[in-house]
Amino acid sequence: MATSQPGASKQNGDRFWASGKLLYRPNAGGLVTAVAPVVVVAVHVEPAIFDAYYNGCCNGTFWPLFHSMPDRTIFSADNWKAYQAVNLEFAEKTVNALRRLIETEEENAGTPLVWLHDYHLMLAANTIRNSADDLGLKCKLGFFLHIPFPPWDIFRLFPWADEVLQGMLGCDMVGFHIEDYCLNFVDCCQRRLGCRVDRKGLLVEHGGRTVRVRPLPIGIPYERFVELAKAAPPVITNKDQKTVLGVDRLDYTKGLVHRLKSFEVLLEKHPEHREKVVLMQIAVPSRTDVKEYQDLKEEMDQLVGRINGRFTTPNWSPIKYIYGCVSQDELAAFYREAAVALVTPLRDGMNLVAKEFVACQINTPPGVLIVSPFAGAGEMMHEALICNPYEINEAAEVIHRALTMPEDERTLRMNSLRKREKVHDVDYWMRSFLKGMGTLISEDGDDVLP
Numbered sequence: 001m002a003t004s005q006p007g008a009s010k011q012n013g014d015r016f017w018a019s020g021k022l023l024y025r026p027n028a029g030g031l032v033t034a035v036a037p038v039v040v041v042a043v044h045v046e047p048a049i050f051d052a053y054y055n056g057c058c059n060g061t062f063w064p065l066f067h068s069m070p071d072r073t074i075f076s077a078d079n080w081k082a083y084q085a086v087n088l089e090f091a092e093k094t095v096n097a098l099r100r101l102i103e104t105e106e107e108n109a110g111t112p113l114v115w116l117h118d119y120h121l122m123l124a125a126n127t128i129r130n131s132a133d134d135l136g137l138k139c140k141l142g143f144f145l146h147i148p149f150p151p152w153d154i155f156r157l158f159p160w161a162d163e164v165l166q167g168m169l170g171c172d173m174v175g176f177h178i179e180d181y182c183l184n185f186v187d188c189c190q191r192r193l194g195c196r197v198d199r200k201g202l203l204v205e206h207g208g209r210t211v212r213v214r215p216l217p218i219g220i221p222y223e224r225f226v227e228l229a230k231a232a233p234p235v236i237t238n239k240d241q242k243t244v245l246g247v248d249r250l251d252y253t254k255g256l257v258h259r260l261k262s263f264e265v266l267l268e269k270h271p272e273h274r275e276k277v278v279l280m281q282i283a284v285p286s287r288t289d290v291k292e293y294q295d296l297k298e299e300m301d302q303l304v305g306r307i308n309g310r311f312t313t314p315n316w317s318p319i320k321y322i323y324g325c326v327s328q329d330e331l332a333a334f335y336r337e338a339a340v341a342l343v344t345p346l347r348d349g350m351n352l353v354a355k356e357f358v359a360c361q362i363n364t365p366p367g368v369l370i371v372s373p374f375a376g377a378g379e380m381m382h383e384a385l386i387c388n389p390y391e392i393n394e395a396a397e398v399i400h401r402a403l404t405m406p407e408d409e410r411t412l413r414m415n416s417l418r419k420r421e422k423v424h425d426v427d428y429w430m431r432s433f434l435k436g437m438g439t440l441i442s443e444d445g446d447d448v449l450p
């Protein structure tokens with residue numbers, strides 16, 4: 001999705017504007033490689049509508065609400081209208097692309113798959129299905145939500161909840177990271193729309209069809225991170241100090257303020273770690289147009305300043321705070337050299353950082369992963385130390401335990417964590433989704449039924 005801005009030259013992820021022309025550059029990565037070749041179609045949205053849609057409804061409403069933070073959620077009819085309009089635009093562009101695809105493909109090319117991603121496009125499937133039916137176009141529709149799906153009591157706060165559910169139920173299959181999110185969704189369909197559901201089989205009946213709901217935990221391009229970790233030059237030079245690492249988008253769901261406070265308590269309660277341990281927090285700027293995010297940036301700056309002011313000695317500062325993006329090489333080196341990774345979101349769909357850290361732990365003896373039970377990753381990565389980020393004092397004790405864990409225990413835990421992520425990588429995730437849709441393309445290009 002992009003608005004074209006003639007004359008501007010702007011880099012934004014994989015999109016470039018140069019002299020009014022919209023150019024595309026594919027990102028590197030397991031998912032992109034796996035789904036290539038993809039057809040890219042631009043969707044043009046007026047800047048004011050885009051702002052209401054993206055900053056307003058997506059990031060001001062769905063993001064906090066789906067992370068179970070209703071106090072931060074803005075409910076606005078205008079933003080919702082913009083969300084509907086943009087979803088409609090996406091749906092229309094998709095149907096046009098489908099029509100072109102079906103016209104140009106051979107007769108036996110199989111049924112095309114439309115795979116929708118994330119909370120930005122929850123309404124599109126229904127429109128695509130209805131238009132495709134009207135035009136006699138056959139397609140399969142799948143949806144994957146990368147963030148949590150909230151429990152009924154939270155979801156029902158959204159004034160236009162019916163439409164969101166109906167939009168998603170336009171699909172043949174809806175995927176979430178973990179079973180809890182699936183059950184929340186099934187529950188909401190039953191209670192809000194009165195659908196007949198099968199909670200055990202994760203099925204929802206709607207509009208004369210049965211929609212499958214599936215837990216499909218996402219993975220990372222594991223081998224690529226291993227290779228990066230092997231090749232990346234060292235980043236931490238002081239071998240007398242241990243690094244506790246945090247890597248996050250600067251987002252209030254990631255629990256950064258709680259994390260810094262826990263680290264402060266650690267230094268207070270366990271002074272033996274002073275001058276021996278550094279918290280390296282890498283925070284990538286995110287959604288900087290939204291006020292909540294500007295406020296968080298300020299709070300973090302102040303907190304880092306206060307804690308460093310309190311404990312810094314001539315030879316040591318307790319917190320190194322990088323507000324910016326680091327390269328993948330550098331990131332892999334930080335992951336490799338950290339003694340402890342702190343992945344302590346207040347709520348998170350999955351969290352890829354936990355998985356990337358584990359993949360990059362190629363040195364012996366390895367480090368320790370600490371993960372929040374409120375992240376999807378905390379549900380699956382059982383050998384990590386589990387830490388409730390809201391419990392500041394307890395979290396400090398968990399960090400202490402990680403820093404003092406014997407080598408053999410660290411090795412045992414890390415080996416199991418690595419084994420799981422190696423098998424359940426991003427390709428495995430994608431195959432599982434396609435298999436669930438009945439559209440797995442084999443090496444020779446044939447459709448393979450599960």
Ligand code: ADQ
Pocket residue numbers: 146147218247248249282283284324325326327331348349350351352353356
């Ligand atoms: P995010 O909320 O963005 O993703 P996460 O899963 O942690 O969260 O992914 C962040 C990615 O950004 C990681 O690949 C990480 O390496 C990278 N990154 C973070 N900080 C960086 C920095 N300073 N410099 C460079 N790179 C940085 C959403 C959901 C998650 C879900 C994913 C995938 O919120 O819960 O895991 O989608 O489904």
